[in-house]
Amino acid sequence: MSLSDDRAGRLILSLRRQGVTDARVLKAMESIDRSLFVHEKFLDQAWEDQALPIDCAQTISQPYIVGLMTQALEVGPRHRVLEIGTGSGYQCAVLSRLARFVYSVERYKSLLTEAETKLKLLGVDNVFTRHGDGGQGWLEQAPFDRIMVTAASPHEPTELLKQLKPGGVLVAPVGRGSVQMLNRYTGQDDGSFRRESLCEVRFVPLVEGLAKEG
Ligand code: SAH
Numbered sequence: 527m528s529l530s531d532d533r534a535g536r537l538i539l540s541l542r543r544q545g546v547t548d549a550r551v552l553k554a555m556e557s558i559d560r561s562l563f564v565h566e567k568f569l570d571q572a573w574e575d576q577a578l579p580i581d582c583a584q585t586i587s588q589p590y591i592v593g594l595m596t597q598a599l600e601v602g603p604r605h606r607v608l609e610i611g612t613g614s615g616y617q618c619a620v621l622s623r624l625a626r627f628v629y630s631v632e633r634y635k636s637l638l639t640e641a642e643t644k645l646k647l648l649g650v651d652n653v654f655t656r657h658g659d660g661g662q663g664w665l666e667q668a669p670f671d672r673i674m675v676t677a678a679s680p681h682e683p684t685e686l687l688k689q690l691k692p693g694g695v696l697v698a699p700v701g702r703g704s705v706q707m708l709n710r711y712t713g714q715d716d717g718s719f720r721r722e723s724l725c726e727v728r729f730v731p732l733v734e735g736l737a738k739e740g
Pocket residue numbers: 584585586587610611612613614615616617618631632633634637658659660661676677730731732733734735
């Protein structure tokens with residue numbers, strides 16, 4: 527067994543201990559080499575359970591949070607999933623192993639291009655990406671079975687909830703401060719949503735509009 531296999535195994539065990547017990551989710555996470563998505567200078571920390579800086583002052587999420595959010599989303603193999611905030615592409619790669627199609631939106635063109643390259647390297651062929659303002663969702667591809675927001679929404683994600691299929695699930699960090707509440711919204715038969723607060727999280731904010739670069 528190689529060193530990275532060993533590290534992956536240890537991380538997966540630690541996620542399981544922390545309550546990420548969905549076997550499909552754990553298998554997907556074990557199968558995606560996180561070191562591909564982290565900055566070169568953090569390579570030795572790729573399999574640690576911590577968030578790490580990526581370009582454009584953004585972050586690749588902590589594996590435990592990726593596991594927790596993916597598990598909470600209850601993704602099925604026939605689902606079309608929308609992810610807001612492609613970032614490094616890691617969460618997107620994990621979702622691609624669980625869903626039929628993943629649609630991912632990012633406001634930084636350079637992050638998106640880099641993430642696309644990595645997804646291609648992994649041979650992922652069921653992901654569609656878009657350079658855009660994810661706060662507006664992806665109207666042309668809506669409705670979605672599942673939606674995951676990986677940046678903190680300052681308010682209830684009402685626009686995105688409109689792009690969810692009846693009975694669908696949306697998971698998003700919601701709040702204006704440095705600590706937000708991770709919420710899960712489940713569509714009800716009468717068109718309303720049931721909201722559950724799962725835990726406190728720390729995400730970079732969801733920012734309106736495209737990012738200016740260079
Ligand atoms: N899912 C990512 C986590 C990225 S951090 C991963 O696995 O690495 C959050 C990302 O959301 C950042 O890349 C940030 O640029 C992006 N983001 C913030 N506001 C956005 C918006 N309105 N539309 C699209 N992306 C946004």
